[in-house]
Amino acid sequence: MLQLLLFNVTNGLIIGAFYVLMALGLSLILNLSNVINFAHGGFLVIGGYIAYTITPYVGFWGALLIAPPLTALIGLIVERVLIRPLYGRDPLYSLLLTFGLAFIFEDGTRFIWGAQGKPVTVPPLLAQPLSYDFFFITGYRLFMVGMVIVTVSVLFVLLRYSRLGIRIRAGTLDLETVAVLGINVRTLRSLNFAVGIFLAGLSGVLAAGQLGLEPTMGSGLLMPSFIAIIVGGVGSLTGTLLGGLLIGVASGLTAMFLPAASEAIMYVLMAVVLLIRPRGLLGEEGMMT
Amino acid sequence: MEFNGQGLKFNRRTLLKTTLAAGVTQIASPFVITARAADAIKIGMVDPLTGVYAAPAQNEVMGAKLAVAHINAKGGILGRQVELLVEDSANDVGTGVQKARKLIERDQVNFIIGDVNSGIAQAIAQVTAEKKVLHIVSGGHTDGITGKDCKWNVYRVCNTTRMEANSVSELLANKYGKKWHFITPDYAFGHTLYEACAANLKKLGGTVTGNELTPLGTSDFSAYLIKARTARPDVLLLLVQGSDMVNCLKQIVQFGIDKQIHVAGTQQELESLEALPPEARIGIWMFEWYWKQANVPHVDDFVAQIRKVNGGKVPTARHWFGYTSAMTFALVANQAKTLDAVKLAQALGDFELPPEVKLQPNKVYYRKDDHQLMTSAFIGEAVSKGASDPEDLFKVDSVVAGDKTAPPPAETGCKVQWPA
Numbered sequence: 001m002l003q004l005l006l007f008n009v010t011n012g013l014i015i016g017a018f019y020v021l022m023a024l025g026l027s028l029i030l031n032l033s034n035v036i037n038f039a040h041g042g043f044l045v046i047g048g049y050i051a052y053t054i055t056p057y058v059g060f061w062g063a064l065l066i067a068p069p070l071t072a073l074i075g076l077i078v079e080r081v082l083i084r085p086l087y088g089r090d091p092l093y094s095l096l097l098t099f100g101l102a103f104i105f106e107d108g109t110r111f112i113w114g115a116q117g118k119p120v121t122v123p124p125l126l127a128q129p130l131s132y133d134f135f136f137i138t139g140y141r142l143f144m145v146g147m148v149i150v151t152v153s154v155l156f157v158l159l160r161y162s163r164l165g166i167r168i169r170a171g172t173l174d175l176e177t178v179a180v181l182g183i184n185v186r187t188l189r190s191l192n193f194a195v196g197i198f199l200a201g202l203s204g205v206l207a208a209g210q211l212g213l214e215p216t217m218g219s220g221l222l223m224p225s226f227i228a229i230i231v232g233g234v235g236s237l238t239g240t241l242l243g244g245l246l247i248g249v250a251s252g253l254t255a256m257f258l259p260a261a262s263e264a265i266m267y268v269l270m271a272v273v274l275l276i277r278p279r280g281l282l283g284e285e286g287m288m289t
Numbered sequence: 290m291e292f293n294g295q296g297l298k299f300n301r302r303t304l305l306k307t308t309l310a311a312g313v314t315q316i317a318s319p320f321v322i323t324a325r326a327a328d329a330i331k332i333g334m335v336d337p338l339t340g341v342y343a344a345p346a347q348n349e350v351m352g353a354k355l356a357v358a359h360i361n362a363k364g365g366i367l368g369r370q371v372e373l374l375v376e377d378s379a380n381d382v383g384t385g386v387q388k389a390r391k392l393i394e395r396d397q398v399n400f401i402i403g404d405v406n407s408g409i410a411q412a413i414a415q416v417t418a419e420k421k422v423l424h425i426v427s428g429g430h431t432d433g434i435t436g437k438d439c440k441w442n443v444y445r446v447c448n449t450t451r452m453e454a455n456s457v458s459e460l461l462a463n464k465y466g467k468k469w470h471f472i473t474p475d476y477a478f479g480h481t482l483y484e485a486c487a488a489n490l491k492k493l494g495g496t497v498t499g500n501e502l503t504p505l506g507t508s509d510f511s512a513y514l515i516k517a518r519t520a521r522p523d524v525l526l527l528l529v530q531g532s533d534m535v536n537c538l539k540q541i542v543q544f545g546i547d548k549q550i551h552v553a554g555t556q557q558e559l560e561s562l563e564a565l566p567p568e569a570r571i572g573i574w575m576f577e578w579y580w581k582q583a584n585v586p587h588v589d590d591f592v593a594q595i596r597k598v599n600g601g602k603v604p605t606a607r608h609w610f611g612y613t614s615a616m617t618f619a620l621v622a623n624q625a626k627t628l629d630a631v632k633l634a635q636a637l638g639d640f641e642l643p644p645e646v647k648l649q650p651n652k653v654y655y656r657k658d659d660h661q662l663m664t665s666a667f668i669g670e671a672v673s674k675g676a677s678d679p680e681d682l683f684k685v686d687s688v689v690a691g692d693k694t695a696p697p698p699a700e701t702g703c704k705v706q707w708p709a
Contacts, residue, residue, distance in 0.1 A: 007515050007519075008512060008515060011515060015509050015511065107339065115338075115343035115344040115347050116563060116564055117344070117532055117560075117563075117564025119564055120566070121566040121567075127542075127568070128545065129544055135518065135544045136511050136514065136515055138544060207508075210540070210543070211508050211539065212532050212535030212565070213564075214341075214344075214532050214535070214564065215343070216341050216343070216506070217508065217532070220508045251512070252512045255501075255512030255513055255516070256512060256515075256516060259503060259512075259513060259516075260475050262503075262512060263507075
């Protein structure tokens with residue numbers, strides 16, 4: 001029993017790490033631009049399909065390098081053409097726009113690549129479990145966690161020490177003042193959006209290696225990421241990190257005792273957090289209003 | 290602005306009139322087409338063209354379209370051409386019901402086909418029974434449709450979950466062992482399939498070590514797989530379908546569980562095997578129809594015709610479901626020489642499909658007592674790479690007739706109530 005518990009906590013942390021990667025992208029965009037990006041799952045799928053398409057030419061590692069920036073580029077175009085005109089309006093507008101975009105992306109991928117799932121093979125080196133007992137820790141899952149740690153570290157260093165990062169953080173707190181200080185807020189928002197979509201693209205490539213790649217995979221992974229943000233606290237990237245890991249573990253543990261409720265537990269957790277601490281675990285007061 | 294030449298006077302006013310007339314023609318033309326098509330027999334099809342079952346649904350539609358082309362080439366139904374009207378149920382019960390109502394009330398279809406999703410198929414059956422429209426469930430497997438919830442107007446082409454369970458249970462118990470652990474999708478199809486498998490296992494003297502009910506659309510199965518492996522069963526049975534099957538099998542192989550526990554299941558589909566990397570194409574399963582059948586008449590023709598419209602890809606069981614469903618309407622209506630739903634439903638009782646439609650070796654017929662098509666189970670093993678064709682991913686060991694896998698009519702719980 002204790003072993004099973006330990007297994008599920010470890011496994012939950014691995015799943016949670018993936019949610020973190022996706023949720024951080026969402027969180028970045030939400031914090032600075034007030035855009036609730038429902039198309040984030042769609043960008044994830046695009047990242048995965050780009051990787052699938054270029055893998056025969058550049059291999060898995062090449063795809064891992066190329067697909068996320070290409071997805072970010074598509075994100076940049078979408079932001080420039082569709083989302084930018086809605087910045088001054090109520091966030092509901094961009095929410096509805098991205099909600100529609102999510103459907104367009106799903107049908108678009110179905111149109112281009114077909115409704116049938118596509119097989120993505122990971123390098124044999126990563127496709128093995130590391131030990132007989134801890135069979136659920138495969139080389140690939142460990143690699144995914146490693147990628148999440150590296151990406152999150154780079155992101156946090158970027159936000160803390162780079163000029164762009166400092167501006168993004170400042171803009172998150174008070175965009176008007178940042179604009180008054182002479183910073184080009186438009187460019188800042190575009191770059192921030194691109195970074196967020198880069199993370200979605202990276203999540204897509206990583207997910208394609210582990211799961212079946214098909215047009216609907218994004219929607220299933222989107223909700224846990226939103227919940228991670230709400231549980232962790234809107235406005236706090238550390239909170240998002242914590243929220244992602246927490247729902248991963250909660251989901252894993254519930255699957256052990258009551259499998260049918262493994263998905264519902266995330267929503268229960270969200271409801272409890274909203275009732276007891278509406279700002280989220282590490283969120284700032286007033287960010288939810 | 291005026292143009293004078295060869296007696297023609299062409300001014301701005303004429304140009305405006307011409308433009309307006311051209312516009313009216315554009316708007317009016319669909320009415321002309323509709324008027325012409327009003328005489329056509331209409332088959333309405335509701336299937337989840339979007340969502341997790343989009344791939345099988347699109348293949349069913351492709352099969353039905355081919356059937357309509359064949360029917361029209363042979364003179365249609367009662368000398369009238371046939372039209373196929375397709376609606377997307379979006380894998381949602383409410384939407385499916387709404388689309389079925391739209392097809393019946395507004396488009397006034399004569400027949401209905403659908404749905405891949407068992408829950409939606411059952412809900413649509415309520416509507417078609419209420420509206421007295423002959424309905425063939427192409428790809429929803431849950432027992433109730435031709436069991437306790439059977440209806441006079443509803444027939445089914447695909448297998449029931451009991452038939453699926455019966456086709457492989459004994460083989461799995463004898464070959465692999467009698468301790469089974471299940472990964473089951475948490476909705477109508479999964480519940481009845483699990484009950485059927487568990488009942489068979491009990492009869493064979495085996496035990497169930499656990500049943501993991503997983504929400505439809507689960508992407509990560511690791512927590513369930515941890516439980517399953519800890520229970521140390523002889524066989525891990527996957528009852529999930531579509532992308533859930535792909536995700537689950539992929540993770541099983543990544544975790545190396547297939548090297549410790551036998552992995553198998555009931556229903557497997559070519560759509561899923563093709564979405565898997567070669568190393569994850571494993572296990573004993575049943576296919577409901579398979580494209581490679583030596584010496585069975587008309588199969589090669591059907592494969593060639595689907596390849597033409599399917600980007601060179603072979604037909605799956607879903608193509609055959611769609612094809613057979615639509616062909617059934619034409620065959621029975623032309624034989625009974627009527628479009629009356631009650632008369633046609635009665636004529637379909639024990640109706641046998643001809644070789645060019647059944648496309649399999651055994652006798653295939655709609656059983657009168659429960660309206661279930663007695664179609665074969667193709668039992669065999671998944672193959673990592675096709676030897677002669679990249680899509681030959683299943684090695685068929687035996688083809689068992691439908692009336693051998695189906696429970697006797699008395700056990701189905703179906704009592705057909707005919708309208709007064």
